[in-house]
Structures are given as C-alpha cells and as structure tokens.
Amino acid sequence: MMTGDRFLLRDEGRGRGLARLLKRLTPEHPIRIVHVCGTHEITISEHGLRHLLPEGVTVLEGPGCPVCVTSTVDLDRAVALAERGVVVCTFGDMMRVPGTRKTLDDVRTEGASVHTVLSAADAVARARRTPDRDVVFFAVGFETTSPGTAAVLLDDPPENFSVLCAHKLIPPAVGALMDMPGTKLDGLLAPGHVSTVIGARAYAQLAEGHRLPVVIGGFEPLDVLYALVVLLKQLREGRAEVENAYPRAVSWGGSPRAQELIRCAFVPCDARWRGIGTIPVSGLAVRDERAHLDAAHRYDLPEREGQEVVPGCRCADVLVARAVPSDCPLFGAACTPLTPVGPCMVGAEGACSVWHRHGGRAGL
Amino acid sequence: MKVLAVDGTVATLEAGGVRASARLDALGETVAAGDYLLVHAGFAIRRLDPEDAQETLKLLDEMLAADDDR
Numbered sequence: 449m450m451t452g453d454r455f456l457l458r459d460e461g462r463g464r465g466l467a468r469l470l471k472r473l474t475p476e477h478p479i480r481i482v483h484v485c486g487t488h489e490i491t492i493s494e495h496g497l498r499h500l501l502p503e504g505v506t507v508l509e510g511p512g513c514p515v516c517v518t519s520t521v522d523l524d525r526a527v528a529l530a531e532r533g534v535v536v537c538t539f540g541d542m543m544r545v546p547g548t549r550k551t552l553d554d555v556r557t558e559g560a561s562v563h564t565v566l567s568a569a570d571a572v573a574r575a576r577r578t579p580d581r582d583v584v585f586f587a588v589g590f591e592t593t594s595p596g597t598a599a600v601l602l603d604d605p606p607e608n609f610s611v612l613c614a615h616k617l618i619p620p621a622v623g624a625l626m627d628m629p630g631t632k633l634d635g636l637l638a639p640g641h642v643s644t645v646i647g648a649r650a651y652a653q654l655a656e657g658h659r660l661p662v663v664i665g666g667f668e669p670l671d672v673l674y675a676l677v678v679l680l681k682q683l684r685e686g687r688a689e690v691e692n693a694y695p696r697a698v699s700w701g702g703s704p705r706a707q708e709l710i711r712c713a714f715v716p717c718d719a720r721w722r723g724i725g726t727i728p729v730s731g732l733a734v735r736d737e738r739a740h741l742d743a744a745h746r747y748d749l750p751e752r753e754g755q756e757v758v759p760g761c762r763c764a765d766v767l768v769a770r771a772v773p774s775d776c777p778l779f780g781a782a783c784t785p786l787t788p789v790g791p792c793m794v795g796a797e798g799a800c801s802v803w804h805r806h807g808g809r810a811g812l
Numbered sequence: 813m814k815v816l817a818v819d820g821t822v823a824t825l826e827a828g829g830v831r832a833s834a835r836l837d838a839l840g841e842t843v844a845a846g847d848y849l850l851v852h853a854g855f856a857i858r859r860l861d862p863e864d865a866q867e868t869l870k871l872l873d874e875m876l877a878a879d880d881d882r
C-alpha cells in the first residue's frame with residue numbers, strides 16, 4: 449500500500465451504502481445545510497456528491513474562503529503599505545483579490561515589493577534576509593492558519609517584521625449568519641481542520657443558542673457523506689447537538705498548544721467580513737504587549753471603508769449562503785478564473801472558483 | 813504528510829513524492845520520522861494515526877450494517 453493511500457476514504461461500495469442511507473433520510477421539508485470550508489466545497493464538487501443528496505436537501509458554501517471574506521479595508525491597507533515601499537508578504541490567493549482601487553498584483557506590476565509566501569515563517573525568513581527593508585506579513589485565514597502567525601509573533605521576530613492581522617474566527621461568523629434575515633439555515637457541516645484546532649466544544653453555544661445541529665466532517669468523500677448522514681439523522685430526530693464525525697483529527701477540546709499560542713499572541717476583536725459587514729468578536733488582533741509587531745499600530749494606516757462589493761458581483765450573497773455561484777449572471781461569462789470579477793472567483797477555495805473548475809452547474 | 817526527519821522545531825515531510833517542511837511549534841507533541849502530520853500554511857496542527865482512518869471505516873461499516881438489519 450502506498451503511504452498516502454491509508455488516508456484515502458473513497459471506496460465505491462461504502463459510498464453507495466451511504467448514498468442509500470442519505471436517500472432514506474429524505475426530509476419532509478426543504479433543508480439547507482451550510483458548510484464553511486473551501487476544502488469541503490472541493491470534495492463535494494470534485495466527487496459530485498450533490499447528486500447523492502436526497503430530494504429537498506441543499507448544501508451551500510457560506511463564508512468559508514478566507515481570501516474571499518477579507519475586507520477591502522484590510523486589503524486596501526496592504527496595498528497602501530506596498531505602495532509606500534514596505535515589502536508585503538501574503539498567501540498566493542490574496543494577490544488577485546480586487547481591492548477598492550487595485551489588487552496586490554497590480555501594485556507588484558507597478559514595481560512594489562509584494563511576495564507570495566507559503567507560511568508566516570517564510571515572511572519572517574525574508575525579513576531576516578533583508579534587514580534594511582520593512583517586511584509586513586498580511587495575515588489572513590481562520591483558526592487553522594492563526595496558530596502559525598501566533599507562533600512567529602511569539603518567537604522573537606526581527607525588528608523590521610510586523611503583521612497586518614486579518615485573521616478570523618469561524619463560530620461567530622456562523623452565529624452571525626443565523627441572525628441574518630433571509631438566511632435560513634438548518635444545519636452546519638463544520639470544518640474538520642478548523643475544528644482540529646478549536647475542538648468540537650467550540651460549537652456548543654451555536655448548537656444550543658441557535659438550536660443548530662452541528663456535525664464536524666472530514667474531507668474525504670466518505671467523510672463528507674458520513675457527516676451528512678449524521679446531520680440529517682439529527683434533523684429527523686429533532687435534535688440540535690454537536691457531533692463529531694471526524695474523530696481521527698478532531699477532539700472535544702481541540703489542540704491545547706495551538707489555542708494557547710492564539711491566546712498569547714492575539715485578543716479577539718470585532719472584524720469586518722467582506723459582503724457581510726462587521727461581526728462582533730469574530731477576528732483576532734495582535735495583543736497590546738506586542739503592538740510593536742502590529743503593522744496597524746506601527747504604520748499610520750487608512751481605515752477607509754472601501755468598495756466591498758464589486759458592481760454586478762453576487763459574492764455577498766454567495767458568502768452568506770443565500771445564492772450559489774450559478775445564480776450570478778456573470779458566472780462563467782464575464783467572470784472566470786482567468787478574468788475574475790469578484791473575490792469568490794479568485795480564491796482557490798471560493799465557491800465560484802471551485803464550481804467553475806468542476807463544470808459550473810447547479811447541483812455540482 | 814509523512815515525516816522524513818525532524819530538526820529541532822522543523823520537520824521535513826513527504827507526500828506523493830513532493831517534499832516540504834513544516835514548523836512543529838504549534839503542535840505541542842513530539843514527532844518522529846515515520847509519523848504523519850496534518851499541516852496548514854507551513855505549521856503542523858495535528859499528528860495523524862493511520863489506524864484511526866481504519867477506525868472511521870469501522871464506524872461507517874457498523875452504521876451501514878445496522879441499516880441493513882432493518
């Protein structure tokens with residue numbers, strides 16, 4: 449057996465079995481399930497899992513693409529820093545996301561120093577290599593990514609390094625979706641690897657407070673189908689609990705070490721989400737003790753409201769699970785991965801980008 | 813990804829013929845060559861046990877068997 453195969457859960461026999469179970473759980477009323485993870489969308493679209501859903505069940509991607517939900521206020525700040533001659537490092541997906549005036553890619557073409565990195569540690573390495581330049585790591589991502597940023601903040605980085613922090617938290621975002629008028633959601637397929645860090649217990653309040661059934665799912669096709677069976681069972685039985693269908697990577701308490709890093713480096717803060725607006729206590733800010741490593745503190749940065757929604761783009765609805773990509777008239781026409789109009793077509797985890805790569809039909 | 817070597821807080825990893833490295837300081841566990849790690853943006857966030865994948869399959873099979881009995 450090849451080493452990697454041991455983690456592939458995708459045999460057809462079991463898949464058919466689970467599909468049969470799903471059909472038997474056909475609900476009496478239409479059910480809308482949201483997931484908040486680009487990787488879930490990729491598994492679902494790539495393996496055509498929506499075809500296996502029973503009649504009346506819809507699964508939508510909500511605010512699960514970290515690049516897509518990054519507010520233009522933060523993006524415009526990164527652009528401003530680069531234009532001022534600061535070296536800006538960020539994840540590759542961020543480069544082409546439209547800001548109010550420009551993308552980071554635009555300013556790079558104009559000669560600014562903007563670099564893609566695979567990790568926060570790479571940005572620190574660059575800062576060490578170029579001690580005469582200011583280097584800023586533009587940090588985006590959910591609870592899977594913030595422990596890495598925290599680790600470098602706590603690891604005595606060089607003086608010329610700082611972080612422009614736009615890290616966000618998943619549970620408060622789902623809570624905000626639940627409170628939104630016009631966004632009816634019946635269940636959450638919770639993201640496996642975010643849950644590895646925060647633990648299953650992080651959803652307890654959502655399940656109780658919002659009476660929302662929550663099932664944590666992994667990323668193999670069988671993981672997703674299994675989690676959906678568990679979720680539909682909860683719904684059928686009228687329960688609203690947190691269940692863990694990905695125990696091989698997720699525990700009730702999560703990762704103590706990663707949580708400690710996050711706690712030591714950051715404080716929770718209100719955060720702006722693109723297309724959604726400000727959600728209370730849904731982001732992370734660098735702690736005051738480390739303000740010297742906080743680019744927002746070190747540089748005088750504009751906090752102007754930017755253009756969050758590109759005219760004609762329906763990302764704002766896609767990100768709150770009110771629309772699917774093919775509902776957008778620009779999808780696949782004016783807007784493609786080569787000519788993206790909105791952020792959901794840029795981020796590799798954005799719903800529009802995933803749908804386009806896999807054929808771009810409703811029911812993918 | 814499979815751990816090939818560990819050097820302090822950095823591991824060299826391999827998956828499908830591709831090599832990469834990951835920092836171990838967000839993990840809070842000791843890691844040795846031969847272990848499998850879940851890595852996000854260059855930082856390991858969990859050690860994985862191949863046995864646990866078998867556990868998941870067992871869980872699935874029990875669920876499917878229970879359904880067949882009905």
Ligand code: SF4
Nearest residue numbers: 761762776783790800
């Ligand atoms: S298809 Fe393009 S324009 Fe339409 S919602 Fe998606 S990203 Fe926006």
